[in-house]
Amino acid sequence: MPLDMDWVRAVQVNTSAVERRAGTIGARRSVKKDYQAAWLLKAITLIDLTTLAGDDTENRVRRLCAKAKHPVRADLLEALGVDGITTGAICVYHDMVETAVDALKGTGIPVAAVSTGFPAGLSPFHLRVAEIGESVKVGAEEIDIVISRRHVLEGNWQALYDEMRTFRDACGDAHVKAILATGELGTLRNVARASLVCMMAGADFIKTSTGKESVNATLPVSLVMMRAIRDYYDRSGVKVGYKPAGGISKAKDALTYLALVKEELGNDWLDPHLFRFGASSLLGDIERQLEHHVTGHYSAGYRHAMG
Numbered sequence: 252m253p254l255d256m257d258w259v260r261a262v263q264v265n266t267s268a269v270e271r272r273a274g275t276i277g278a279r280r281s282v283k284k285d286y287q288a289a290w291l292l293k294a295i296t297l298i299d300l301t302t303l304a305g306d307d308t309e310n311r312v313r314r315l316c317a318k319a320k321h322p323v324r325a326d327l328l329e330a331l332g333v334d335g336i337t338t339g340a341i342c343v344y345h346d347m348v349e350t351a352v353d354a355l356k357g358t359g360i361p362v363a364a365v366s367t368g369f370p371a372g373l374s375p376f377h378l379r380v381a382e383i384g385e386s387v388k389v390g391a392e393e394i395d396i397v398i399s400r401r402h403v404l405e406g407n408w409q410a411l412y413d414e415m416r417t418f419r420d421a422c423g424d425a426h427v428k429a430i431l432a433t434g435e436l437g438t439l440r441n442v443a444r445a446s447l448v449c450m451m452a453g454a455d456f457i458k459t460s461t462g463k464e465s466v467n468a469t470l471p472v473s474l475v476m477m478r479a480i481r482d483y484y485d486r487s488g489v490k491v492g493y494k495p496a497g498g499i500s501k502a503k504d505a506l507t508y509l510a511l512v513k514e515e516l517g518n519d520w521l522d523p524h525l526f527r528f529g530a531s532s533l534l535g536d537i538e539r540q541l542e543h544h545v546t547g548h549y550s551a552g553y554r555h556a557m558g
């Protein structure tokens with residue numbers, strides 16, 4: 252839709268109310284036993300299993316893809332009476348896209364590429380746009396772009412909108428997730444406005460963080476972004492997805508996020524088409540909790556090292 256500046260300017264956030272609500276969700280909502288196992292299995296299907304390290308190798312990416320295909324040990328799945336679950340996607344740098352696409356051939360698990368000069372997004376603009384095309388060409392079905400934080404900090408909403416539109420167009424049929432890098436946007440109001448502008452410009456998902464900022468996904472930021480998604484849906488009829496990313500590594504945290512999604516956005520969003528966790532180490536803890544559920548024992552963390 253066109254940039255609606257009246258709507259953008261009207262956005263306000265009551266920070267203390269947001270913090271109060273975010274602070275109580277973990278305590279009010281706790282699921283136990285079989286229900287907890289079921290929610291944890293659901294969480295696995297919503298993970299963008301990620302490796303974004305300077306020392307990534309093809310072997311590491313292949314191992315990660317093997318984990319995406321079989322995220323939980325077969326004996327545990329059998330005991331839980333479940334089969335055939337996979338993670339939502341694999342998320343890698345451009346150089347690793349071909350390897351991941353090859354490793355996931357025939358599985359239907361999409362490959363997401365971080366792009367546009369990730370994580371800072373400060374390389375020449377034409378190269379950022381070209382990078383998207385390169386990743387799509389080698390098979391990335393999802394592109395995680397980073398926005399220019401300065402457009403938000405300077406209140407240049409038109410520039411943010413134009414940038415996002417250009418990235419959206421460069422993605423073609425690939426889904427585009429807009430990484431706001433919320434830890435660098437200064438205020439929750441900026442987060443809300445940036446969310447809205449990116450959605451107006453065609454983002455399929457809005458995502459909190461690169462995982463490289465000093466503050467990454469938080470519950471207050473998530474509440475603000477989810478409510479922006481809800482408002483956008485109410486006015487436009489378009490459902491935009493949400494991806495908290497960075498620092499989500501515990502099964503308990505994943506459950507809290509899912510409770511928030513269910514309460515703020517509803518069950519439609521508890522689906523890989525509309526919700527993902529961006530996480531490199533969450534899966535290991537979830538598998539560990541599932542093992543505890545099945546056997547009554549906790550294994551050492553290193554037994555679930557990958558993912």
Ligand SMILES: O=C[C@H](O)COP(=O)(O)O
Pocket residue numbers: 301303342460461462463496497498499500529530531532533
């Ligand atoms: O988009 C995903 C993040 O980079 C993953 O962050 P993490 O390594 O803190 O889980």
